[in-house]
Amino acid sequence: MNTIYINARFLTQTVTGVQRYAIELIKEIDKLIDCGEVDGTNYSFCLLSPANVVTQLELKHIRHRSVGKLKGHAWEQLELPFYSKGGLLINLCNTGPAFKRNQVVTIHDASVFSYPNAFSFAFRSWYQFLTVRLGKISKRVITVSNFSKGELIQHCKIAAQKVSVTHLGIDHIHERQAAHGTLEKYGIESPYVLAVSTMNPYKNFKLIFEILPEVQAQNLNVVIVGSQNSKVFSSHIQNESEAVQWVGYVSDEELKALYENAAGFIFPSLYEGFGLPPLEAMALGCPVIVSSRGSIPEVCGEAGLYFDPHHPQEAASRLVEIASNPDLVQQLSTKGKEHSSFFSWNKCAKDTINIIMNAV
Incomplete structure (x- = not known):
């Protein structure tokens, strides 16, 4: 043997x-x-x-x-x-x-x-x-x-x-039951845009803070899931804003609830080998706004809205589209579910x- x-x-x-x-x-x-x-x-x-x-x-x-x-x-x-x-x-x-x-x-x-x-x-x-x-x-x-x-x-x-x-x-996200009361547990107010990642500098989370005025103008909050690891990463974001809520590390069941209740998902990364979070969001019908760098176009195909991560205003305009166009949201939700099923x-x-x- x-x-x-x-x-x-x-x-x-x-x-x-x-x-x-x-x-x-x-x-x-x-x-x-x-x-x-x-x-x-x-x-x-x-x-x-x-x-x-x-x-x-x-x-x-x-x-x-x-x-x-x-x-x-x-x-x-x-x-x-x-x-x-x-x-x-x-x-x-x-x-x-x-x-x-x-x-x-x-x-x-x-x-x-x-x-x-x-x-x-x-x-x-x-x-x-x-x-x-x-x-x-x-x-x-x-x-x-x-x-x-x-x-x-x-x-x-x-x-x-x-x-x-x-x-x-992507099957794992469908095998979990969304945790009831997740938004209440973390004091999250809807509508919100979700971001999920470790706080590595090339994940480009500073972009989210750069477009906060536009986010707030749409009456959106931002919820960020992810833990910082200063032993690995040479620098990390230190920004505070009432419109941004850091929830740190959450369970799979809580994460599913956050995806399902989000108005949209943003992924501003400058570099990705694969990029699982936007695919998880797609699988649960959450419209995704994603960077056009690294492997992200290969993974997300035609089911996401793209922006240049070096141009925050482009990301902001994509968020405005999501917040103001229900037909586009429905279209992206349907496309995302279909596309994610191939993985x-x-x-x-x-x-x-x-x-x-x-x-x-």
């Missing part, structure tokens, strides 16, 4: 886009084994994680072992190679052991190269080294958009034939399994 190990360090981390990808992909692979589309008699899958797990997955066929005494990067570099020897190692969250060749790695973007000043010196230096190294020694590299594939080839000199693209899925974790898992089997 072929043993395939999965680097499950992501189970020790707060769930953002990268961890969401790993969690949903693992659950879907488990389903593929259950229905016989992946041969569970010939392939054995095993999650390996440090002991400090914060997310538990209910899986039928994929085992989970907490191994080693270390945690974080030290565990990944020093202990994980030992526990995964004798099998192929799958890394889903940008990192992996720098000196193991029998592995496959998902690298979501090349932001440490394209926007180096957005990260602390230590973080940037380590990830630049590790991304190039993993691209060189891994059997296969997976990324999440054609945009990211081009970025990795350009910055890390990875051979094009070594890189495969698998788009993320499934089942397809992502099948494409990923094919890559893994070729690597085995």
